[in-house]
Amino acid sequence: MDHLLNKRVKDIQISGIRKFYNMVSNYKDAISLTIGQPDFPTPDHIKDAAKLALDNNKTVYTHNAGIIELRKAISNYYKKYNLEYNPEDEIIVTNGASEAIYIALNTILEKDCEVILPAPVYPGYEPVIKLLEAKPVYVDTTKNDFKITAELIKPHLTDKTRCIIIPSPSNPTGVMLNKNELLEIAKLLKDKDIFILSDEIYSELSYDFEHTSIASFKEVFDKTIVINGLSKSHSMTGFRIGYVLSPSYISKEMIKVHQYINSCACSISQYAALEALTNGLLDCNIMKEEYKKRRDFVYKKLIKMGLDTVKPNGAFYIFPSIKKFNINSLEFAVKLLETQKVAVIPGDAFSPLGEGYIRISYASSIEILKKGLEKIQKFLEGLS
Template sequence: MKIPINERAKALQVPGIRAFSNQLVDYPDAVNLTIGQPDFPTPEAVKQAGIDAINNDQTGYSHNAGLLELRQAVSSFFSDKYGFTYNPVNEIVITAGASEAIDSTFRTILSPGDEVILPTPLYLGYEPIIELCGAKVVYMDTSDTGFRPSPERLKSLITSKTKAILFNFPSNPTGVTLEKEHMDEIVKVLEEHPIYVLTDEIYSENTFSGEHVSFAQYESLRDRLFLIHGLSKSHSMTGWRIGYVLGPEEIMNHIVKVHLYNSVCASVPSQYAGIEALNNCRHIPDEMNKEYIKRRDFVYERLVGMGLDTIKPNGAFYIFPSIEKYGLDSFSFATKLLKEGGVAAVPGSAFSVYGEGYIRLSYAYAMPVLVEGMDRLEKFIQQL
C-alpha cells in the first residue's frame, strides 16, 4: 500500500546545475565549467582554527543563534567594511550555510498564498523553498534591462499578495553588480510598499571594481530587511557550512526558533574557523579576486572573440553568454556541447525561463582548465 508524501516535495526537481554536473560521470574527459565553487584551499589559519576546536573538544552544541564570539565577528565585519551595525546578541543568527539562512527566513515570514518577487535569471535554489512554504514565485524579467531590475517593472509586479522580494547581487548566474544610483531607484519603490526584502549578498566580497553596496545600508529598509551572507565564497569554505542572516530583532527572535528546529546550531568547529576567517583573514577575498579577474578577462575575451554576445561580469565568478543565434534552446545546446564538444556548461533555462538563450560558465577553475574549455568551446561553435 502506497502512503502519500508531501506533494510539494514530490514536485521538486534536481536543479539544472546539478543535473549537468552529475552527467559528468558519463563523460570523464569533459571540461567541467558548471559548479560555482572556489578552487582555492581554505586559508591555513582558518583550517587550523577548526582543527584546534576539535582538539580542544569544542564539539558540542553552541547557542542556537551561534557562538556569541562569531556573531560579534560578523557584526564587526559589516560595521568596519560597510558602515552599518547589527546587534550580535539579537539581530544575527549563524546558520548551516547561507542556504539554510534563506530557508529559515522564508519559513518564518511566508504563509500559503503569499507572493515573492524574484528578479530573473537567478539561482533557482530560492524557488523550491518558497513553493515548499505554499507561496508563489513571481518572476521579474531582467534579460532586457542588462540583468538589472527595473524600478518600473518592480512597481508593476507588487500586489496585495506580495510578501517579499529577494535580490542577489553580485548575481548568480550573470555576475552583474548593482551601482548605488540604480539601487537608490529600487529602494524608492520599496519604501512605498510594506514588503520584506531579502538580499543574498554571498558574493559581495567577490566584487572586482567599485565598491559593493548593500541594501542593508539603506536605513529606511532596516526594519524589514534580511541580509543573507556566509563564508563559502569569500573564504573558500563551501563544505564548512557557515552562513548567517542579519535582520530586525523582532523577527529574528522567530527565525532563530525555525533555525533551531531545523539544525539546532551550525557546526561548532566550523564556527571557530569562521571567527578566524572574519577576524584575521579579511584579506583573503582580495587575494582570490586578483586571480578571478585574470580568469574573467581571459574567458570574456575568448567568448567575444568567438562572436558570442556577452556582458562582462563585475562580480561572483560566472559569465552568461548568449547562444540564441545558434537556433538551439539552451538545454539542447548544453547537451550537445557536453556530448560533442566535451565541455559541461549550465543551460540558461536552469535559471528560469528568462535565462533561455544563454549558458552559464563558471570561471572558478584554474587557468589551464579554462584554456582547454575555451579551446573546446570554440571548436564546437565553429562546427555548428
Template structure:
C-alpha cells in the same frame, strides 16, 4: 503510500545545475565549468583554527544563534566592510550555509498564497523553498536591463499579495550587480510598503569595481531587509557550511525559533574556523578576487572573439553568454558541447524559463583549464 507525500515536495525538482553536473560525470576527458565553487583551498590559518577546535574539544552544541565570538566578529566584519550595523546578540543567526539561512528566512515571513518577486534568470535555490512555503514565485524578466531587477520592473509587478522581493546581487548566474543609483530607486519605491527584502549577498566580497553596497544601509530599508551572507565564497569554505543571516530584531527572534527546531545550531568546529576567517582572515578574499577578475577578463574576451553576446560581470565568478543564434535549446546545446568538445557548462534553463537561450559557465577554475576549455569551445562553435 507515495500518494501521501507532501504535494509541494513532489512538485519541486532537483537543481538543474546538479542534474547536469551528474549527467556529464559519465563522460571521459571533460573540462567542467559547471559548479560555482572556489578552486582555491581554504586558507591554511582557517584550517588550523578548525583543527585546534577539535583538539580543544570544542565539539559540543553551541548557542542556537552561534558562538558569541563569531557573532561579534561577523557584525564587526560587515560594519568594517559595508557600513552595516547589527547587534550580535539579537540581529544575527549563524546558519548552515547561506542556503539554510534562506530557508529559515522564507519559512518565517511567507504564508500560503503570498507572492515573492525575484529576477529571472536566477539561482535555482529560491523557488523550491518559496513553493514549499505555499507561496508563489513571481519571476521578472531582466534580460533587457542587463540582468538587473530595477525599481520600474518591481513596481509593475507589486500586488496586494507581494510579501518579499529578492535582490540576489552580485548574481548567480549572470555576475550582475546593482549600482547604488538603482538601489536608491528601489528603496524609495518600498519606503511606504509593507514588503520584506531578502538580500542575498553571499558574493559581496567578490565585486570587481568599487565596493559592495547593501540595500539595508539605505534609509528606511534596515527594518525591511533580511541579509544573507557567509564565508563559502569569500573564504573558499563551501564545505564548512557557515552562513550568516542579519536582520532587525523583531524578525530574527522569530527566525531563531525556526532555526532552533530545524538544526539546533551550526557545526561548532566550523564556527571556530569561520571566526578565524572573519578576524585574522578579514581580507583573505582580496587575492582570490584579483585572480577571479583576471580569469573573467580572459574568458569574457574569448567568448567575445567567438561571437557570443555576453554581459560583462560586475562580480561573483560566472558568465552567462547567449546562445540564441544557434536556435537550440540550452540543454541540447550544453549536451552537444559535452559530447563533441568535452566541455561542460550549465544550461540556462536551470535558472528559470527566463534563462533559456543562455548557458552559464564558471571561471572558478585555474587558467590552464580555462584556456583548454575556451580552445575546445571555439572549435566546437566553428563547426556548429
C-alpha cells in the same frame, strides 16, 4: 505509499545545476565549468583553527544562534558596509547560506503571497517559495543587462507581494547593482509592507565598484534580511557556514525555525569561521584579483567568438547568449559535453527566462579555462 507523499515536494525538481554537475561524472577527463566551487584551498590558518577546535574539544552544541565570538566578528565585519547589527539578537549563524534563505522565507511567507525574483536567477529560491505555498513572480531582466530596477519591479507589485529577492552580485549572471540603483529600489519600497531578502553571498567578489547592501539605506533597514556566508569569500564551501542579519523582531522568529531544523551550525566550522573573520579579512584579495583576471580573459574570448555577453561585475559566473544558434540550452549543453567533453550549465536551470543562455563558471585556472573555451569555440564552429 507513493500517493501519500507531500505533493509540493514531489512537484519540485532537483537543481538543474546539480543535475548537470552530476552528469559530468560520467565523462572521464571532462572539463567542468559548472559548479560554483572556488578552486582555491581554504587558507591554512583557517584549517589550523578548525584542528585546534577539535583538539580543544569544541565538539558540543553551541548557542542556537552561534558562538557569541563569531556573531561579534560578523557584526564587526558588516560595519564596512555601513551597517550595525547587534550580535546578541540580530545575527544567526546557519548551516550555509542555503539554510539562511530557508529560515528567512519560512519566517516571512504564507500561503498565496507573492515573491518577486529577478530572472534569470539562482534556482535555490523558487522551490522553498513553492513548498511554502507562496508564488514566485519573475521579473524579466534579459533586456536590461540582467539588472532588476525599481522601474521593472513596479508593474509586478500587488497587494499579495510579500517579499522581493535581490541577489547582488548575481548567480548566474555575475551582474551587481550599484548604490544608485539600489537606492531607487529602496525609495520604491520604503512605504510598502514588503520584505527585502538581500542575498550577498558574493559581496567580497566585486570587481568594478564596491558592494553596497540595500540594508544600508535607512528607508528599508527595518524590512531587509541580509544573507551571507564564508563559502565564496574564504573558499569554505564544505564548512557550511552562512549567516543571516536582520532587525531583532525578525531574528527572534527566525531563530525558532533554525533551532527546530538544525539546533546550531557545526561547532568546529564556527571556530574556523571566527578565524576567517578576525585574522583572515584579507584572504579574499588574492582570490578576487585572480577571478578578475579570469573574468576579463573569459569575457574577451566569448566576445571574440561572437557571443552576446554581458560583462559581469562580480561572483565568478558569466552568462553568454546562444540564441543565434537556434538550439535550446539543454540540448546545447548535452551536445557540448558529448562531443567536446566540456560541461556548462544550461540557462533554463535558472528559470524559463534563462532559456537561450549558458552559464560558465570561471572558478578554474586560466589553463583550464583556455582549454575549455577552445573546445567551446570548436563546437560553435560546428553549429555554424
